[in-house]
Amino acid sequence: MAKKIIATTSLAGCFGCHMSILDIDERILDLIELVEFNKSPIDDIKTFTKECDIGIIEGGCCNDENVHTLLEFRKHCKTLVVIGECAMMGGLPSMRNTIPLKECLDEAYLNGPTVADCNPQKIIPNDPDIPKILNRVYPCHEIVKIDVFLPGCPPRADLIWDALVALVTGAELKLPYTTFKFD
Amino acid sequence: MDKIVTAVIKKYGGDETRLMDILIDIQDELGCLSHETTAHIAKALGIPQVDVEQTISFYHFFAREPRGKFTVYLNDSVVAEFCGRAAVQAAFEAAAGCQFGAVSRDGVIGLFHTACIGMSDQEPAALINGQVFTKLTPARAQELVAGMRAGQTLEELKGKKYGDGENANPRVRALVENHIRRRGVMVFDAYQPGAALRKVVTMSSGEIIAMVKAASVRGRGGAGFPTGMKWEFARKAPGDVKYIFCNADEGEPGTFKDRVILTEHPQLVFEGMAIAGYAVGARHGILYVRNEYRYLRAYLEHVLAEMREKTLLGAIIAGKAGFHFDIKLQFGAGAYVCGEESALIESAEGKRGEPRDRPPFPVEKGYLQKPTVVNNVETLCSVVKVLLHGAEWYNRLGTEESKGTKVLSVSGDCERPGIYEVAWGFSVNDILKMAGAHATQAVQVGGPSGSCIGPAEFGRVLAYEDLATGGSLIIIGQQRDLLKDVVLNFTKFFRDESCGSCVPCRALTGMAQIVVERIIAGHGSAQDVANLQAWAAIRKRNRCGLGQTALNPIVTTIRNFRPLYDARLYKGDERFEPGFDLAAAVKDYEAAVASA
Structure with missing residues (x-):
C-alpha cells in the first residue's frame, strides 16, 4: 500500500497543537512507516510539492496569509482535519472579535503603555510584505469545508494518534468519552 | 425616587413575591429601573440585589435606562x-x-x-x-x-375613533378592532353572567368535575390536557391553600383570541375561574395577562369590582356559604416563555420566567409551592358553557377526540383576518375560504411552534387527532419568500425568547439562525440542510415546549417545502465557503493603516 501523504500547518495558533502531535512520542516511528510528510513545519517543506491525502490545520485565520495558506491546504488535501480550539472556534485569538480592529491596533501600536513613547511617528505596521490583519479571527470552517474536527486545547496526543491511524488505515475511529473530556 | 419606591413597596405589603407588580409600577413612575433604583428596591424588600436584577433583566419591557418620554x-x-x-x-x-x-x-x-x-x-x-x-x-x-x-x-x-364593541368602553378607549368574523356557542354567543355560578353552587365539587370529565374538555392552550383530570389532581392534592390561574399570556405570534375574549367576555372567563375554584377548593384566582394587554387593566379591574358587587366573586358567592373566591390581575413584562405554565407561575412569584423541572407538576406544587391549576382563557369559557348546557350538549360539537369549539386567530394574506369560533373538525380549506384567502402558498398552523403546511395538506382538519392547534393560523400568500419572510423571522423569534436555561435550546436557536441565514444568502450546502434536520432531534432534551418546538419552523418547512431550500443551495465548489469575502475582511485593516 502506498504511503499516505500528510501536510500540516499552524495558522493563528500557538504551536501547542503541533507539540501535541510530537507528544505521540516513540509512536512517531510507527507513523513514518505509515505516512510521508509533505508541507509541514515538522520537515520544513515550505510549499506543496505533492497532492496530499490528509491536511492538518492548527489555528484559525487572523490575517490574509492564514487565509491563503488554508485555501492552499484545501486545494491540495483530500481530507482536511482541524485540530484544537483555535482552528475549530477561533480560540484565544478570537477574544479580540468583540472589539473593533481599529481599537485593537490603536492599543497595540499607538496608545498602549508599552508603545506610547517608542512609536513617535504613530505608525501602524503597514509594510506590503507583512500580512493584512482580518477584521476578526475566523474559525477554519467559515472559510473552507472541514472534514474532521479534533477538539482540545491542545487535543491529546492519543486522540491525534487514534484519529491519524483511523484516517490512514480507513478503520473506524473509536472515541472513548475520556479522550475529549476536559474537566 | 426613594419616596416612590417606598410607597409602591408599601402598597404591596413589602411582599417580595409581588416583585413583578412592584417593578411595573415603579417603572411607570420613573421611566426605568436604574441600578440605583434596583439597589433601593432590594434593600426595602430585604432581598439580595441580584434577585431584583435577574428578574429585571429577564423581561424586555423592563428598562435599565430611560427609553424616552x-x-x-x-x-x-x-x-x-x-x-x-x-x-x-x-x-x-x-x-x-x-x-x-x-x-x-x-x-x-x-x-x-x-x-x-x-x-x-x-x-x-x-x-x-x-x-x-x-x-x-x-x-x-x-x-x-x-x-x-x-x-x-x-x-x-x-x-x-375607537374600535368596535368594548374597545370603545370609556375604561378601554382602544383603537383596537375585535374582528369577530364568526361567533360560536362556546365563547361568543349571548350569555347571562352568573347563571352558571348559580347552578354550580347547587352541585358538589365532585359532580362538577365529573361533568367536565364527561364532556371531555381539553385545554385550549395547545397541549390539550383533559381539564377535568387537572382539576381532580388539584382537588385531591393535600393542602388548604390552592390557586386557580388563568393563562392569558398568549405570546405565540399570530394569536390574539384571548385579547378579544377578555375584551368582550371577561365575566365569562372570571366565572370559569370561580367555578374552577369551587371545584378544586381554591379561594384565590390569578389572571396572568401579558403586558401587551395592559391597556385593558382599568376595564378588567372594573369588571371584577362589578362581579364582587353582585356577589359573583368575593365571599359567599351566589348565596353559597363557604364559597369564597376572588381574582387578582397579574401582568407580565414581555417574555414569550411565560406562556408555559410553570414559567408563568415563576413569573407570578416575581422571578425570572424560567420553566420548572417537572415533576412535581403545578397541580401538586405550583404557585408558592401550593397546588395550582393553570387553565387557558378559552378553556375556562368552555367550562362555563358545559355547566350551563350539560356534557351531552358539548359532546355533540366537534370530533371524536376534540369536543366543543375552537377560537381561531386568523391572520396574514387574506381578506378577512380576525376571530373565527368554529367547531373542531373544520379543514384548513374551510378556514381559508371563510377568511377569503387566495393563491395561498402555505399556512402556519399553531404559530411558529406549530407546523407550516402546504396546499397538499389543506384538506387536513383542526383537531387533536390531526392538526392540533392553540388557535393561530397565519396565511402565507404565494408572493412571500417563505424562507426569508417567515422561517428566518420565526427562528430569530425563538432565539430572542429562549430563556437560556437549557443548552440545546440556547445554542441551537443561535446555530439554526446562522445556518438559515447562510442558506438564504445562497451559501448553504445540502449538508447544512441535513445538519438542521439532525440537530432537531436534540431539541427533545429541552425542558419546556419552547425549546422542544423552537426548530419547528425549519423542520416543517424542510419537510413540506424542500424544493425552496434546494433551489437556494450553493452550486459551486463546496470545498470553499462562498460566504467568506477576503477583500471585505481586510477592509478595516486597510482603513486603519491609511488613517494612522
Whole structure:
C-alpha cells in the first residue's frame, strides 16, 4: 500500500497543537512507516510539492496569509482535519472579535503603555510584505469545508494518534468519552 | 425616587413575591429601573440585589435606562412585515431622528422592536406607552412623531375613533378592532353572567368535575390536557391553600383570541375561574395577562369590582356559604416563555420566567409551592358553557377526540383576518375560504411552534387527532419568500425568547439562525440542510415546549417545502465557503493603516 501523504500547518495558533502531535512520542516511528510528510513545519517543506491525502490545520485565520495558506491546504488535501480550539472556534485569538480592529491596533501600536513613547511617528505596521490583519479571527470552517474536527486545547496526543491511524488505515475511529473530556 | 419606591413597596405589603407588580409600577413612575433604583428596591424588600436584577433583566419591557418620554414598541412579527412594517419603521426613524434600539437626542421618542403584540389582524401595530396603535402607515408614523414632539397626550395621539364593541368602553378607549368574523356557542354567543355560578353552587365539587370529565374538555392552550383530570389532581392534592390561574399570556405570534375574549367576555372567563375554584377548593384566582394587554387593566379591574358587587366573586358567592373566591390581575413584562405554565407561575412569584423541572407538576406544587391549576382563557369559557348546557350538549360539537369549539386567530394574506369560533373538525380549506384567502402558498398552523403546511395538506382538519392547534393560523400568500419572510423571522423569534436555561435550546436557536441565514444568502450546502434536520432531534432534551418546538419552523418547512431550500443551495465548489469575502475582511485593516 502506498504511503499516505500528510501536510500540516499552524495558522493563528500557538504551536501547542503541533507539540501535541510530537507528544505521540516513540509512536512517531510507527507513523513514518505509515505516512510521508509533505508541507509541514515538522520537515520544513515550505510549499506543496505533492497532492496530499490528509491536511492538518492548527489555528484559525487572523490575517490574509492564514487565509491563503488554508485555501492552499484545501486545494491540495483530500481530507482536511482541524485540530484544537483555535482552528475549530477561533480560540484565544478570537477574544479580540468583540472589539473593533481599529481599537485593537490603536492599543497595540499607538496608545498602549508599552508603545506610547517608542512609536513617535504613530505608525501602524503597514509594510506590503507583512500580512493584512482580518477584521476578526475566523474559525477554519467559515472559510473552507472541514472534514474532521479534533477538539482540545491542545487535543491529546492519543486522540491525534487514534484519529491519524483511523484516517490512514480507513478503520473506524473509536472515541472513548475520556479522550475529549476536559474537566 | 426613594419616596416612590417606598410607597409602591408599601402598597404591596413589602411582599417580595409581588416583585413583578412592584417593578411595573415603579417603572411607570420613573421611566426605568436604574441600578440605583434596583439597589433601593432590594434593600426595602430585604432581598439580595441580584434577585431584583435577574428578574429585571429577564423581561424586555423592563428598562435599565430611560427609553424616552414616549416609548414606541413596533411589532416585528411575520404578519407585521407582510403588512408593510419596514416602511413604517423607516418613517419612524426618519421622523424621530434615531434608529430603532435608541432614544432620540431630545429624549422624547424611544424606538424599539418587540415580538408579536397580539394584533396580527390589524398590523402593522405598535405599543406607545402601553397604548395600542394599529394599522400604521408611514404617514401615520410621521404624524405620531410630530404629535409626540408637540407635546400631545396619548389620548390626543390616539384620536377619538375607537374600535368596535368594548374597545370603545370609556375604561378601554382602544383603537383596537375585535374582528369577530364568526361567533360560536362556546365563547361568543349571548350569555347571562352568573347563571352558571348559580347552578354550580347547587352541585358538589365532585359532580362538577365529573361533568367536565364527561364532556371531555381539553385545554385550549395547545397541549390539550383533559381539564377535568387537572382539576381532580388539584382537588385531591393535600393542602388548604390552592390557586386557580388563568393563562392569558398568549405570546405565540399570530394569536390574539384571548385579547378579544377578555375584551368582550371577561365575566365569562372570571366565572370559569370561580367555578374552577369551587371545584378544586381554591379561594384565590390569578389572571396572568401579558403586558401587551395592559391597556385593558382599568376595564378588567372594573369588571371584577362589578362581579364582587353582585356577589359573583368575593365571599359567599351566589348565596353559597363557604364559597369564597376572588381574582387578582397579574401582568407580565414581555417574555414569550411565560406562556408555559410553570414559567408563568415563576413569573407570578416575581422571578425570572424560567420553566420548572417537572415533576412535581403545578397541580401538586405550583404557585408558592401550593397546588395550582393553570387553565387557558378559552378553556375556562368552555367550562362555563358545559355547566350551563350539560356534557351531552358539548359532546355533540366537534370530533371524536376534540369536543366543543375552537377560537381561531386568523391572520396574514387574506381578506378577512380576525376571530373565527368554529367547531373542531373544520379543514384548513374551510378556514381559508371563510377568511377569503387566495393563491395561498402555505399556512402556519399553531404559530411558529406549530407546523407550516402546504396546499397538499389543506384538506387536513383542526383537531387533536390531526392538526392540533392553540388557535393561530397565519396565511402565507404565494408572493412571500417563505424562507426569508417567515422561517428566518420565526427562528430569530425563538432565539430572542429562549430563556437560556437549557443548552440545546440556547445554542441551537443561535446555530439554526446562522445556518438559515447562510442558506438564504445562497451559501448553504445540502449538508447544512441535513445538519438542521439532525440537530432537531436534540431539541427533545429541552425542558419546556419552547425549546422542544423552537426548530419547528425549519423542520416543517424542510419537510413540506424542500424544493425552496434546494433551489437556494450553493452550486459551486463546496470545498470553499462562498460566504467568506477576503477583500471585505481586510477592509478595516486597510482603513486603519491609511488613517494612522
